[in-house]
Amino acid sequence: MIKRFLDYVEIRTKITSLFAFVMSLGLLLYKDQTMNLGNTLVFFCSMFLIDLATTAINNYIDTKDGNLALPFNRKTALFIIYALLFVGGSLGIILAYRTDLVVLFVGGLCFLCGVFYTYGPIPISRQPLGEVLSGVFYGLFIPFLMFYINTPAGTFLEYRLSFEEIDLKLKIVPIIALLLFAAVPFCCTANIMLANNMCDVEKDIKVKRHTLPYYIGKNSIRLFAGLYYSCYAAILLMCIVKILSPLCLLALLTIYPVEKNIRLFRKKQVKSETFVVSIKNYITIMGSVTLLLFISILMK
16 A cells, blocks of 8 residues: 555655755754744645655546556545545645745745646646646755744745735845855756656647647757756856855766766667766765755864
């Protein structure tokens, strides 16, 4: 039963949410930020359950269209989706109640994206927006929510809401620092989606699924490489402006295996053979930065 459930939600693919969470946790600890453990735990559970639900919905829809089998009968499989969404959504509402409307708004966007990624008349996965949205929701919103619920009120923004107006003030320096930090998980996550779509582009065209590679063609490979190079530029800049520990400069050395994988993927975009390089590169880059952050904490 448990094995079938883990297969249904593809537990092995949850690195994108877990790494973004742990990397954000590492930065908070490195900066000696006092954390709200209760809110952090509620956020993690909500985030993880919604991520599981997104994959379950994807598998449910894909097997329906492709007339393939699921680990459960379709009624049970649908119940699991509803249960994951209900518990994950409820925890999100609890977190918003314990914090404020910003968390409710951002969390609500994440919830809707998870549902409509493969569901609805025009699923996100069938549009040239998948790379950007996966990068935003996994690479930007997870770090933002982690920092927002664990830093003093007003660190990133201040707002005043009334029936007559909404007064919003953004704090430029913290937001720029957030965007710089989020560049790494954003680019690495987007490249997993991009690699998947490049491998499937011919098959997708036959079913009228027009993803980003359909529109930009051979430029997809250039974008694939450019996103990885952007990660290293962001890491270098974060070390210079002291967002990250100087020790994190060692993560730049991972450019050698990453470049090797880029060249391999440039030669051949085959799902069964080379898609895995996007996963390897994700783990290499995100894992090195995260590990070096935690080592930096121990060395302080």
